[in-house]
Amino acid sequence: MNPPFAADLNLRLCHSCKLSCSLDQSPDSCPRCGARLHHRKPNALSRTWALMIAALVLYIPANLLPIMHTSSLYKESSPTILGSVVQLWRGGSWDIAAIIFIASIGVPVTKFLVLTLLLVTVQTRRNLASCRDRTRLFRALELIGYWSMLDVFVAGLLSALVQFGVFGVIEPRLGILFFGIVVILTMLATLSFDPRLIWDNNHDHE
Amino acid sequence: MNDGRTNNQAGDADIRTRRWGLSLVWLVPIVAVLIGLSMLYQSWQQSGPTIKITFQTAGSLTAEKSPIKYRNVVIGEVTDVTLSKDHKNVIVTAELNREAASFTREDSRYWVVRPRVGAEGVSGLDTLLSGDFIAADPGTSSKRSETFSGLESPPPVTYGEPGTRFRLKARNLGSLDIGSPVYFRKVRVGQVVSFKLDESGDGVNLDIFVNAPNDKFVTSDTRFWNASGIKVGVNANGLEVNSESLLSVLSGGVAFGSPPKSDDTPADPVVTSDNQFQLFDDQDTALAPGKGPSQAISMRFDQSLRGLSSDAPVYFMGKKIGEVSTVSLDYDEQNRTFPVIVEADVYPRLMGKAYRKLTQSQSGKNSQKDAVLMMFDQFVKQGLKAEARKSNLLTGQLHIALEFHPDDVSETVRMDTSGKVAVIPTRATSLDKLQDQLADLVERFSAIPFESMAANLDGSLAELKKTLASVNNDVLPSTRTTLEGIDELMSQMKTTLQTATDSFAYDSPERQRIGQALDELERMSRSVRELSDYLRRHPEALIRGRPEQDSTGVTR
Secondary structure (H helix, E strand, C coil), rough: CCCCCCCCCCEECCCCCCEEEEECCCCECCCCCCCCCCCCCCCCCHHHHHHHHHHHHHHHHHHHHEEEEEEEECCCECCCCCHHHHHHHHCHHHHHHCCCCCCCCHHHHHHHHHHHHHHCCCCCCCHHHHHHHHHHHHHHHHHHHHHHHHHHHHHHHHHHHCCCHHHHHEEEEEEHHHHHHHHHHHHHHHCCCCCHHHHHHHCCCC | HHHHHHCCCCCCCCCCCCCCCHHHHHHHHHHHHHHHHHHHHHHHHHHHHHHHHEEECCCCCCCCCCEEEEEECCCCCCCCEEEEECCCEEEEEEEHHHHHHHHEEHHHHHHHHEEEECEEEEECCHHHHCCEEEECCCCCCCCEEEEEEEEEECCCCCCCCEEEEEEEEEEECCCCCCEEEEEEEEEEEEEEEEECCCCCCCCCCEEEEEECCCHHHCCCCCEEEEEECCCCEEEECEEECCCCCCCHHCEEEEEEECCCCCCCCCCEEEEECCCEEECCCCCHHHHCCCCCCCCCEEEEECCCCCCCCCEEEEEEECEEEEEEEEEECCCCCCCEECCHHHHHHCCCCCCCCHHHHHHHHHEEEEHHHHHHHHHHHHHHHHHHHHEEEEECCCEEEEEEEEEECCCHHCCCCCCCCCCCCCCEEEECCCCHHHHHHHHHHHHHHHHCHHHHHHHHHHHHHHHHHHHHHHHHHHHHHHHHHHHHHHHHHHHHHHHHHHHHHHCCCCCCCCHHHHHHHHHHHHHHHHHHHHHHHHHHHHCHHHHHHCCCCCCCCCCC
C-alpha cells in the first residue's frame, strides 16, 4: 500500500519553509511564512533549459578567452583555462593541473550533461530504478555545483596578491568573468529544476 | 502535469499562470547569445590579414606570443611557427591587425629583433627579457602579397626615411659592411645599405644612404673614398696619423667630399638618386683634381722593362699625367726581337694651364679628342720621346717619362689601327746607359788580376811573418839587455843626485863655505867700488899713484 500523494490530500509544500499547507485553508500562500504556493516549481523545465543554454553559450568564450594575464620580467602570458592546464601539466605539477581540469572542465561539462539528461528524460515514463538513479544524479549535481567556482577564486586571489610592478603582475581577463557567469548560471539552472518532476511520470507504485 | 490531479482541484480560482507562454527566463540565453555574437563580430572586425614570413631560424619566436611591431607598436602576432616542407626554412605565420593592412605590400620587410653586438654598438637589449619579436617596415609597392622572406639582419634604412640613396662602384669591398658609416667632414651623415658584386664580377656595387638634409652635399662633383683604417704618413712636419673615426678604424667607412674647385669646372647640380659614383681607395686619389677624359697612348720599347708595373705613373716633363695600363710582349719577325709594348692612359687635362692654352689654339676646328691627338702630334714633331726610367733604385720600379729631345726628332705621331691610340716614339733610355756603364764597370772589375794579387799578398804576408819571427828572436833579447843597462844608469844617476842634494843641505860644510865665499865676494866688490870711485875722482892716480892727502879734504 503506497502512501497517498500530497496532491491527493489537497496539500502543498511551501518552497521556503517546507510547511505542508492545506489548500482548503490557504489556497494561495503559506500561512506560516507567506510564500506563494505552487504544486511544483513554476516553469521549472523551461527555466532550467534557458539557464542551461545561456550557460552553454557563455561557456564558449569562457574557454576561448584568456582568464588571466601574467607578466613578469622576462615573460608575458595570458593563458586560457585549457592552456594553463596544459602549461601546468608540462611544468610537472600534474596534480594541480588535474584539480583545475576537474574543477573547470570536468564539473561544468558533467553538469551540462546531467541536466540535459534529466530535462530530456523527465517527461518520459520510467521505472523505479532509473528514477532513483536520476534522483541520485541530481543530488550529486547540487553537491559538486559550487566547486567550479574554485577557478574564479584562484584568479581573484592571484590578481589581488601578485602585484609587484615590473617583477610580476597578474590581472584577471574577460574569460574568468564568463566562467564565473557560467558557474552561477548552472547553479541557478540546478536550483530551478524540481526533482519531484522525475517522479511525476513514475507510476510503478500505483 | 497530471490531468487527474488538476481535476481534483477543479473550481480553484487561485491557480495563476503567466499570461505569456514564453517565460522571461529565456532572456538569459538570448543575452548570452548576443554577447557571444558581439564578441565574434568584434574579433572579426579586428582580425587583419594573415601573412607568412620565411626565416632561416625561428630564434625564440613563439606562436601566440611573439608580437610584430612597427615603431614599437604591436601590429600583429605570430600565430604559428613551422618548418618548411624542405626543412630549409622556418615559416612564421602571423596575423596582422586590421589597421596594419598596409604591411602586406609586396616590398614590405620583416626581420627578427634580437640582441646584436656590433662595432656600432649594442641593439635589441630589451629583447633579452621580452623575447624576440618581428619588426616590420611597410613597403611602398601597390601590389599585395601574403608571403614574405624575412631579413636576417635589420635593414639599415627603413622606408620613408628622408634622404637619398647613391650607388658606389668600388674595386673591392675593403672592410666595409652593411651599416658602415658614411662621413662628410667627419660628421656621420649616412651608412652603407647594401653591397653586391657587379654582374661582370670585376667590382663591387655599394648602395649607401645619406640622410636628409645632408644628402644635398652630394653633388655631381663629389668624390667618395674608403675611409677605413688609419693612414700613417711621414712628411716634412713629422709623423702624421689620420683616420675618420675610431669606429671607421674598426668597421670601415665611406667618406665623401669635393675636390678643390678649379675655375674651369661648371657649377655642380645636385645629383639625383640614380647617380653613380666611383669609390676611391683613399682620400688623396679621390680628391686629386679632375682628370678629364683620357687618351690612350702606346709605346714600343726594345729593352727589358722589368719593374714596370701596370699602374706605373707616366710623367710629362716631371708632371704626372697618366698611368700605364698594360705591358705586353710583341714579336718582331724581321729583327727576331721581342719588343715590349706599353700602353698607357694619359689625362691631358692634368697638364693644367698648358693643356688649356694648347687646346684653345686648336679648338673650334676639331672635337676635343682630335685636339688632344693633334697636340700629341705637335709634341712628337718637337721631339717628344718616351723613356722608361727608374723611379726607385732600391726596388727597381720603372716609370714612363715623356720628355722633349729636340736633337732627336724622328717622325710624326702614328695612330694604331683603331685610330684611337697615339703611338709615341721611344728612346734608348738612361736606364740602358746606366746598364751599359754597369756592364763596363763589371768588365773592368773582372779584368783586375785578383788571383795573382792574392798570391803576391800571400807571399808578402809570409815574409812579414818571418821578419817578425827574427825580430822576436834577435832584437828583443838585446833590447832587454839595453834596458837593463839603462836601469843601472838610472840608479847611478840617482846616487849622484843624492850626493848633490846632500852637499846642498842646510848644515853641510860646503854650504858654509859657499856663504863665506859669498861674503868675501861682497867685500871684494865693495873695495872694487871704492877703487873705481877713487879712480873717477883721481884718474891720475893710475899713473902717479895715490897722493898722501886728498885734495877734496876727504880722508880715508
